[in-house]
Amino acid sequence: MRGIARLARELGVSTATVSRALNGNPNVNKATREKVLEAAQRLGYAANQAARSLAQGVTHSVGFMIELDHESTTSTDYFFMGVVEGMQAVLAAHGLDLLVLPCAKSQDNFTFLQRFVSRGAVDGMILAETRRIDRRIELMQSSGIPFVTLGRSDSGGGYSWIDLDFEGVMATAVDRLVGQGHRRIAVTVPSNDANYGTIFAQAYQDSLARHGLAFDEELVFPTRRREDDGGSLVDGLLDRPDPATAIILFYEVTAIGIYRRLAERGLTPGRDLSIIGFRGEESVRFLAPQVTCFHMSLPDLGTAAARALLAQMPLTAPAFSSGVLQRRVPLSLVPGESDGPPASGVR
């Protein structure tokens, strides 16, 4: 507790107040809490905590911070559960427990992370859903606690990350559709502020440009991870002077609503509208015609992230090739029957 005593002396408050502030106790007023957290970071308190944890190996735990909102918790997608399976297995084999740390979208994600860092609650950390500018990365770097992110960011520079190869997926999808004869290709992007949305949209623009196709922002549709969003999408795509003939989906579940609306309009997926999904999701596996999509293993993604972290942790690093790892995981195309040459009438 010497670190806390030093902080208390510096700030002229009691050690109990410092302890409460560091632990996020709501009984400390906001101004005091901020003053303590600022001083803790300035005086390197968090870094010392972490160093102590590492030296003593007191936590034997790795945190995986995820963000929750009602959209993600009611989705039929099991992205996080699949990734956790892979992480957990690798970490357990090295005597480490995985703590999944759910932060609500309504909470401040920086303060949330800071609390765990200050407490020295984990020996390593994996962050998900990075933003384009993400202060959490600098927080982790100044903490001295080894970390990896699932997703890229413009913040931080030379840290380890694992991400999906959005660029490769988009290039393959656009090449395929252009090869089939499509010129009006739409795209859905996630309606949140995660960096993967920006990357996906940029890759779409780059791929169109490579084929000399004009970018039309009216063909970019922000969607939630909900089946329902597919219905209005179909109307938006087709009820226009120059209808789109193909669409690339960020959330593959959108295909369910698209198929339903196409059927209501007497149209057929793959003939009247070509559809390519980003990541093969279990919930669309039974759609007919089968959705053309990309395959990846979620547990393998979790495994890769855990290994990148172990490569940085003092007790396990010797067993891994060292250095910063920045890796885009490739996905492979699984051809279905939801895409093909555009119907001449619609085109």
Add this chain to the structure above:
Amino acid sequence: MRGIARLARELGVSTATVSRALNGNPNVNKATREKVLEAAQRLGYAANQAARSLAQGVTHSVGFMIELDHESTTSTDYFFMGVVEGMQAVLAAHGLDLLVLPCAKSQDNFTFLQRFVSRGAVDGMILAETRRIDRRIELMQSSGIPFVTLGRSDSGGGYSWIDLDFEGVMATAVDRLVGQGHRRIAVTVPSNDANYGTIFAQAYQDSLARHGLAFDEELVFPTRRREDDGGSLVDGLLDRPDPATAIILFYEVTAIGIYRRLAERGLTPGRDLSIIGFRGEESVRFLAPQVTCFHMSLPDLGTAAARALLAQMPLTAPAFSSGVLQRRVPLSLVPGESDGPPASGVR
């Protein structure tokens, strides 16, 4: 560290060895680890750790132990994510962070829990997937750390639990089917060792008995949470001298495979086979005809579990009505079109 020093003296080993053993470090041999853990429990070390955590409020964290296998992590069901959403919100409002602790099915769940208890890593614990006999409950009781289980058990006696009202669901489903004229009613049960499977199967027997219907164990089908298991199920139900005319599903996703197989056989759900699902799952929402099922709110279930825990934690208990809470959460029937009077030909 006085607790550790006392343990080390008692056992004639170094404090480093005790620390490593308590933290689950794989470098301690199995015999030593077990000796240390046994002594820690016998001497009340874990309880002291917990008492210290509570007095100082050092963790401000609540653990939620879940169990992972490839079946659950690749399922389109979001049971845990939904429950976590509710828990997290209530705990955050009381200044507590939720740590989701995933234990692989391949790990020993007792040792896993013991590690977190011994470390004093949490101020409270919520356990899921209770077994009929579940040693984890006695472990928590002897630890002195407040806890709640999601699910009942024959172990432990007077502790707080929240569970689904399997009995009420089954009674309603069987009453409804019998009222429609069904006499040969099948059921699916989970193919794992969780207590909810036993409770669901027992409720099925009790409900049949209430109507004077014979129990036929050939109408009880263990299934995984997989769409695919529905196909063989249909054959097993119908290709017999006295076919079943109705089925009650523990995992509602099974309906997807059932619908597909019925279509392949030229049969119609609701007419040739009546189907009632247990819990309305997002992934079957788009099936036609709509599946008759029961509704519940997963976040509300998480909220109820978190409140039952807060009612036992020293810092928050004053704000809650005290005492042990043992509560079955009711589900309400949402009539669909997947059930109805049996077709006279099949019957």
